[in-house]
Amino acid sequence: MPGTPTDSEMDVPYLxxxxxxxxDGDGAQESVATLGCRLGEASAKQLVVFDRDDRNRIVxxxxxxxxxxxxxxxxxxxxxxxxxxxxxxxxxADLQPCCSTPSYWQRTQWRxxxxxxxxxxxxxxxxxxxxxxxxxxxxxxxxxxTLGPPDGxxxxxxxxxxxxxxxxxxxxxxxxxxxxxxVGEPDGGDWDRCGPARGRSDWPPCMLPGLAAGxxxxxxxxxxxxxxxxxxxxxxxxxxxxxxxxxxxxxxxxGDNWATIRPAx
Numbered sequence: 001m002p003g004t005p006t007d008s009e010m011d012v013p014y015l016x017x018x019x020x021x022x023x024d025g026d027g028a029q030e031s032v033a034t035l036g037c038r039l040g041e042a043s044a045k046q047l048v049v050f051d052r053d054d055r056n057r058i059v060x061x062x063x064x065x066x067x068x069x070x071x072x073x074x075x076x077x078x079x080x081x082x083x084x085x086x087x088x089x090x091x092x093a094d095l096q097p098c099c100s101t102p103s104y105w106q107r108t109q110w111r112x113x114x115x116x117x118x119x120x121x122x123x124x125x126x127x128x129x130x131x132x133x134x135x136x137x138x139x140x141x142x143x144x145x146t147l148g149p150p151d152g153x154x155x156x157x158x159x160x161x162x163x164x165x166x167x168x169x170x171x172x173x174x175x176x177x178x179x180x181x182x183v184g185e186p187d188g189g190d191w192d193r194c195g196p197a198r199g200r201s202d203w204p205p206c207m208l209p210g211l212a213a214g215x216x217x218x219x220x221x222x223x224x225x226x227x228x229x230x231x232x233x234x235x236x237x238x239x240x241x242x243x244x245x246x247x248x249x250x251x252x253x254x255g256d257n258w259a260t261i262r263p264a265x
Contacts, residue, residue: 011037011038011039012037012038013035013036013037014035014036014037014038015033015034015035015036016034016035016036016043016045017033017034017081018031018032018033018034019031019032019033019034019081019082019083020032020083021083021084021086021088022086023049023061023083023086023087023088023114023115024051024061024086024115025086025115028051028052030049030050030051030061031049031050031051032047032048032049032064032081032083032088033047033048033049033050034046034047034078034081035047035048040098040099041098041099042096042098043096044066044067045066045067045077045078046063046064046065046066046067046078047063047064047065047066047078047081047088047090048060048061048062048063048064049061049062049064049088049115049120061115062115062118062119062120063119063120064088064090064113064120065078065090065092065111065113065120065122066078067096072129073094073128073129074094075092075093075094076093076094076095076096077092077093077095077096077106078090078091078092078093079091079092079093079108086114086115087112087113087114087123087124088112088113088114088120089110089111089112089113089125090110090111090112090113091108091109091110092108092109092110092111093106093107093108093109094106094107094108094129095107102247102248104247105249105250107129107132109125109126109129110125111124111125111126111127112124112125133169133170134170134249135170135241135249135250135251135252136166136167136168136169136170136171136172136213136241136251136252137166137167137168137169137251137252137253138164138165138166138167138172138175138211138239138240138241138251138256138257139164139165139167139239139253139256139257140162140163140164140165140237140238140239140256140257140258140259141162141163141259142160142161142162142163142237142259142260142261143160143161143162143163144160144261144262144263144264145158145159145160145183145235145261145262145263145264146158146159146160146264147225147263147264150227153227154226154227155224155225155226155227156224156225157187157222157223157224157225158183158184158222158223158224158225159189159220159221159222159223160183160220160221160223160261161218161219161220162177162180162218162219162220162221162237162259163216163217163218163219164177164211164216164217164218164239165215165216166211166212166213166214166215166216167213167214168213168214169213170213171210171211171212171213172210172211172212172241172242172243173210173242173243173244173245174195174207174208174209174210174242174243174244174246175207175208175209175210175211175217175239175240175241175242176204176206176207176208176239176240176241176242176248177194177204177205177206177207177208177219177237177238177239177240178204178205178237178238178239178240179205179234179236179237179238180205180206180221180237181205181206182234182235182236183221183223183225183234183235183261184223184224184225184226185223185224185225186205186221186222186223187222187223187224188222189219189220189221189222190219190220190221191206191221191222193208193209193219194206194207194208195207195208204240206221207242210244230263235260235261235262235263236258236259236260236261237258237259237261238257238258238259239257240257
């Protein structure tokens with residue numbers, strides 16, 4: 001019976017769903033099976049058609065479509081199947097949300113497949129997902145961490161300038177900065193412009209106003225750093241795109257969303 005595998009059935013093929021229809025025009029219905037193989041919290045999937053031979057034995061007719069792993073144009077999930085007038089319509093997705101991946105990152109399409117005598121080929125619907133127009137390209141840089149002299153308790157003040165550029169193509173509704181709080185205890189400057197953390201462990205310690213495509217903004221953050229602070233500090237900053245409804249989004253080029261903060265001198 002179709003279903004979902006248990007933890008003990010990891011890496012064991014299982015049946016997700018069955019559909020029926022005459023996909024080769026011979027007047028008899030074939031079985032269109034969605035099969036899965038669980039890998040962690042996600043599953044590799046494929047759509048396979050089964051027929052019967054002249055001796056009424058079940059035989060594999062052919063593979064229709066399957067998930068392909070990660071990649072900019074990969075099919076990562078099969079969500080739904082319908083069989084109508086000999087055509088197999090499949091709802092495919094560019095992402096199979098699992099773990100901490102938000103489900104709203106997923107994009108879906110309906111693609112149509114048909115039997116061409118020896119194999120199944122795509123006969124309708126889009127062939128690519130194309131660029132994700134919900135995303136943009138942020139870039140962050142950080143100037144040196146300028147430190148004042150230690151006071152009587154060994155604490156020092158410090159400040160750093162962080163610059164974020166939005167290289168487009170879309171505006172950012174809100175701008176989240178992560179990891180700055182690990183440099184030291186916030187002590188004024190543009191910390192006063194940061195939104196509240198909302199009591200969530202995954203919320204950025206600094207949520208700032210939006211940034212339009214093609215624009216650049218700089219902020220200066222001040223800190224108090226204890227005697228052993230710099231030795232223990234994580235001296236980095238990371239910029240993340242949030243939409244106006246406070247949903248987090250990935251970046252078109254994640255490699256430049258990070259910057260290392262180096263002490264001056």
